[in-house]
Amino acid sequence: MENYYSKEIETMPVEQIRELQNEKFLKQMQHVWNDCPDYRAKMEKAGISIDDIKSLDDIGKLPFITKDDLREHYPYAMLAKPLSECVRIHSTSGTTGKRVIAYYTQHDIDLWDECCARALVAAGATKEDVVQVSYGFGLFTGGAGLNGGSHKLGSLTLPMSSGNTDRQLQFMIDLGATVICCTPSYAAYLAESIKERGVRDQLKLKAGIFGAEAWSEEMRRDIEAGLGIKAFDIYGLTEISGPGVSYECSEQTGMHINEDHFYAEIIDPDTGEVLPEGSEGELVFTSLDKEAFPVIRYRTKDICVLTRKACSCGRTFIKMVKPRGRSDDMLIIKGVNVFPSQIEAVLLEQGYQANYQLIVDRVNNSDTLDVNVEMTPEKFTDNLGEIADMEKKLVGALKAMLGIFAKVHLVAPKSITRSEGKAVRVIDKRKI
Amino acid sequence: MTVKQISVFLENRYGQLHEITNILAEAGVDLKALNIAETTDYGIVRILVDDVPKATDVLIGAGCVISVNPVQVIAVPNKSGGLNEVLGKIAEANIDIEYMYSTVDGKDDVAKLVFKVDKPEELEKIL
Known part of the structure; x- marks a missing residue:
């Protein structure tokens, strides 16, 4: 029997969802026009007035918001409520430049918590469960989001934050945690530590919610086997609210978007044109009832597909497939779309560090992909045959993930340059 | 050793x-x-x-x-057939050699060779 946190909303007929979205959207636009000078200026610059927006069908007339817009107006970009009404901030990691700060009123926190509660229930959690939140707490939205969702659901919540694996395992065992929430790479690490310590039979875990990082189906199966759980994906961005913008159900074939709070579009990343359902393109979100930090047509740069196909869980919310990567990182190699994040996920799951370099070239009119990976002390052995096997395994895993052959080169540690912010990951030598 | x-x-x-x-x-x-x-x-x-x-x-x-790994250093008579004799004993004892090489640490009458084998204790025993 499928359980829902907000059954009426989550299983609402599609036409009714659209009606609800329309109503909320018009209210949200009024709020933005009146109270968000940054976006109003953008509309006016584009020659659009609030009077041009008569229904959700007019959303295509509205200008996009990009990360650059948010950075440009740092630290109060898109703020639409007086600070006295705001109760909290969260912030992006700032790895690609200036941090983006998101503001929340109590109402905004409540709706975010609700989204995370829905994700927990979709993963099989009830108030009887013990939920271990091992995402980082602080400016990062991971810890706060699942913590809030678990409170809302009424489950006993263990706000562990990340790291200190011994303590994580001690609480997991002593308090009988049944649901774990963390990044997939940390889940894989926990699974390994549990195996090393031989304490698997002392665990009561049944489900895990993992997000904030790219991970493959293979990694999902490994985590599920290692922890003896069902592993669920969750998606979100600080700019939209945090984790829980969309969440996976028992079918595990994509994440349901909380459509009563967020309206999703797929666009052509080059032209900005809205694409029909089922097309691959850049995911764009509009908040429908946020107060402090409303976002209208925010370009996530995540490349994915939306589908309305009926889901066996009974939820009618549109589903998004796991994003394959960020649009500005995408490479086309031998006609196949390749995202560095996919390669990174394979490396992490094979026990390498996420420090790598991709070299794309064209030899005899055919594209080649070379992946330089640093040897690590943990991976190194005195046996050349074992290293060759490791290399072969990595080539196989890359082929399975990307669909094309990549030549792997093991290089000396720290030989791949680390720059201040992001390392130079891709060298494209093709002259096209 | x-x-x-x-x-x-x-x-x-x-x-x-x-x-x-x-x-x-x-x-x-x-x-x-x-x-x-x-x-x-x-x-x-x-x-x-x-x-x-x-x-x-x-x-x-x-x-x-x-x-860092343990390996066996074996002194082999520095004369014609010296190594041949040692390898013969190793083969007879069914010890698998992963790799071997020589050192510069020898004297005139013996050459010291480094062995990486699957059964180091047995190698010590037979030589």
Whole structure:
């Protein structure tokens, strides 16, 4: 029997969802026009007035918001409520430049918590469960989001934050945690530590919610086997609210978007044109009832597909497939779309560090992909045959993930340059 | 005799081996034996030194990826058929040799060879 946190909303007929979205959207636009000078200026610059927006069908007339817009107006970009009404901030990691700060009123926190509660229930959690939140707490939205969702659901919540694996395992065992929430790479690490310590039979875990990082189906199966759980994906961005913008159900074939709070579009990343359902393109979100930090047509740069196909869980919310990567990182190699994040996920799951370099070239009119990976002390052995096997395994895993052959080169540690912010990951030598 | 061998991961490019010998020379470590196993992209340099803790310290400090493993050093008569005789005994005892190489640490009448085998205790026993 499928359980829902907000059954009426989550299983609402599609036409009714659209009606609800329309109503909320018009209210949200009024709020933005009146109270968000940054976006109003953008509309006016584009020659659009609030009077041009008569229904959700007019959303295509509205200008996009990009990360650059948010950075440009740092630290109060898109703020639409007086600070006295705001109760909290969260912030992006700032790895690609200036941090983006998101503001929340109590109402905004409540709706975010609700989204995370829905994700927990979709993963099989009830108030009887013990939920271990091992995402980082602080400016990062991971810890706060699942913590809030678990409170809302009424489950006993263990706000562990990340790291200190011994303590994580001690609480997991002593308090009988049944649901774990963390990044997939940390889940894989926990699974390994549990195996090393031989304490698997002392665990009561049944489900895990993992997000904030790219991970493959293979990694999902490994985590599920290692922890003896069902592993669920969750998606979100600080700019939209945090984790829980969309969440996976028992079918595990994509994440349901909380459509009563967020309206999703797929666009052509080059032209900005809205694409029909089922097309691959850049995911764009509009908040429908946020107060402090409303976002209208925010370009996530995540490349994915939306589908309305009926889901066996009974939820009618549109589903998004796991994003394959960020649009500005995408490479086309031998006609196949390749995202560095996919390669990174394979490396992490094979026990390498996420420090790598991709070299794309064209030899005899055919594209080649070379992946330089640093040897690590943990991976190194005195046996050349074992290293060759490791290399072969990595080539196989890359082929399975990307669909094309990549030549792997093991290089000396720290030989791949680390720059201040992001390392130079891709060298494209093709002259096209 | 069992001794500790240091294996160092080496990328296949100009000057890499020299970097390693330079690190050891600057630390005053004496090389007793050296062997290289290689593929087109990378190799493993295996060394025996007079001061293993010091050598591992300076290599790790310089960012090298290393592993330390026990190997057998066997004295072989330095005469025609000397090695042949030793290998014969090893084959007879069904001991598998993973790799072997020679050291510079010999005298006129014996050559010292390094063996990596699957059954080190038995090797000690038969020789």
